[in-house]
Amino acid sequence: MYIGYPCVNYTIKRSTNNTFKLSSYSHQKVRETVQKNIDHFWDILKFNLRYDIKFFRLGSQFIPFASHDIFDFNWQDEFRDQLEELGEFIREQEFFITMHPGQYVVLNSKNQDVIRRSIRELEWHADLLDLMKIEGLIQIHIGGIFDNKAEAINRFINSYNSLPYKVRRRLAIENDDRLYNFEDVLKIARSTGAHIVFDVYHDRINPSNYSLQEILDILKDNLIIDYSSGDDRGRHADTIDVHDFLQFYRNVEEYNPKIMFEIKDKEKSVLTAKDLIKTK
């Protein structure tokens, strides 16, 4: 059972999302910030190893401004050796790593330039995972509706098919809390071959006709879940809701899922959950 947390570890005060403002961009600034992210990533992985936490989401600012037009730093050559070393450790210890670029990646935009920049963003994510020589998924949402959902879905599929293979092979799509529910995502995944990440909390706020049991049976051995509880407005919980988690866990445990905690206190809730499971 893989349970993990995203980007940051508050216990040891380490983040894979150190960044800077665009106005202070320089090669030196990129160099020292990426180095910091690498160093912090090592510390987080060592923490995770100690506590047997095998799942982690790498921050999307790991290489700050990597897809921006002004970016002209050859980070691949500069950090190749260090990234290979990291990757070796990740493979040896069988960590599972995902990434989740944010709301600015919109593959079904009507604006070609937005799509172009989205693809550039996805490409550096893929390059990073490739340089580490690890498996690992890049999860995104479908995007907007733009007054016509069928057309928006078609645009997504067209963009998906135009992606370079290095991105396509790692791309996972996830149901969101307002526009594209699990049923939408499943249809798109079936016609593209994209991986799926299932967000249980979004599904609670924006459900489809599929029951949780049906969803689990469809995804079964490829079950990657974003888990959170929270209020009905979609705000992620500050800390784990023990009752909610145990109920959820009893439903999914037989599927051997990978569960990413989208809970604000991060590793703390993961450790609580692991204790709960152990003493259950």
Next chain:
DNA sequence: TGAAGTCAAGGCGCG
């Protein structure tokens, strides 16, 4: 050293 102001980006929905 702490507080205030600012930060690359898209799209939706509320008021």
Next chain:
DNA sequence: CGCGCCTTGACTTCA
């Protein structure tokens, strides 16, 4: 039609 929301709140400047 402007603004807040999404998120990991964090960087930078100014006292």
